[in-house]
Amino acid sequence: xxxxxxxxxxxxxxxxxxxxxxxxxxxxxxxxxxxxxxxxxxxxxxxxxxxxxxxxxxxxxxxxxxxxxxxxxxxxxxxxxxxxxxxxxxxxxxxxxxxxxxxxxxxxxxxxxxxxxxxxxxxxxxxxxxxxxxxxxxxxxxxxxxxxxxxxxxxxxxxxxxxxxxxxxxxxxxxxxxxxxxxxxxxxxxxxxxxxxxxxxxxxxxxxxxxxxxxxxxxxxxxxxxxxxxxxxxxxxxxxxxx
Numbered sequence: 004x005x006x007x008x009x010x011x012x013x014x015x016x017x018x019x020x021x022x023x024x025x026x027x028x029x030x031x032x033x034x035x036x037x038x039x040x041x042x043x044x045x046x047x048x049x050x051x052x053x054x055x056x057x058x059x060x061x062x063x064x065x066x067x068x069x070x071x072x073x074x075x076x077x078x079x080x081x082x083x084x085x086x087x088x089x090x091x092x093x094x095x096x097x098x099x100x101x102x103x104x105x106x107x108x109x110x111x112x113x114x115x116x117x118x119x120x121x122x123x124x125x126x127x128x129x130x131x132x133x134x135x136x137x138x139x140x141x142x143x144x145x146x147x148x149x150x151x152x153x154x155x156x157x158x159x160x161x162x163x164x165x166x167x168x169x170x171x172x173x174x175x176x177x178x179x180x181x182x183x184x185x186x187x188x189x190x191x192x193x194x195x196x197x198x199x200x201x202x203x204x205x206x207x208x209x210x211x212x213x214x215x216x217x218x219x220x221x222x223x224x225x226x227x228x229x230x231x232x233x234x235x236x237x238x239x240x241x242x243x244x245x246x
Contacts, residue, residue, distance in 0.1 A: 004116075004117035004120060004123065005121075005123075005246075006123040006141055006142050006143050007122065008124075008138050008141075009021045009124065009126055009146045010125075010145055010162060011158055011159075011162060012129055012130070012158050016181060016182075017181045017209075018043075018127070019043065019126050021148050021179070022039060022041075023048050023052060024209075024219055024220065025124060025232065025236055026122075026124045027084060027221065027232075028233055028236035029122040030081055032233055033122075033236070035122045036120045036121045036122070037084050037120060037121065038087060038124070039052075039084065039087070039124050039126065040123060041086065042089060042096075042128055043089055043127065044089055044091055046090060048088070048126045049086060049088040049089065051213060051217075052081075052084075052086055052216065052218075053079075053080065053216040054077050054086050066100070072115070072116060073116070075088070096134055100134065106136075106137070106140065107140050109137035109140065110141035125138050131165055139173065143174055143246055144177060144239065144243060144246070145166055145176045147159055147178045148203070149180055150182040150183075151182075151187075151194075162176065175242070175246070179201045179235060180202045181203045182203070183203070183205060184204070184205040201231075202231065203232065204227055204228060206219075206226065206227060209228045211223070220232060220233065
């Protein structure tokens, strides 16, 4: 089993879209039993997959010491892809971690889920706090979407600092250029400066994910966007194989 965090301290970079599409690739292309764990209170991953959190249960309760996270997991319309959805209760999760006093609570939960899943992906909130620290302790690899802008570069520096601060055996980071439009000079310059980074283009098909409430590979499998996510997932699998 391997766990993958899709993380940025900056909102609006495509983090949730990446999370959903990469989880779909894990389940549909690699045919791996996959869990997408939404840790963002907005429940964006659940929305993009057409899954609402169960009203009688809260996402926060999964971290209680006497609760089984498997009871909150929901099926999606896609084979081998399950979702652990978020809701508003996640907003108080940082305080809950302090009360529990367990620095590796999330990592322990992931270990318990490893018997059922080959890949666990975290859709992380854009914050620097105990939640992000717990994710870094649990993740084997961190994916950072980076649109070509100075603010994104600054955000990436903050992510690197956060990941390296998680411990001596911190997970490796894979930056990915997102929302790239090679007709724009700034985007060309960003691409030229980082030629080895994977690229996901600016594409209408990706924007349609929110309308379709499906990953792009499910409704536009031959689109450049679908190919880009598939290639990125292949790069991720190759990276995991070296760890």
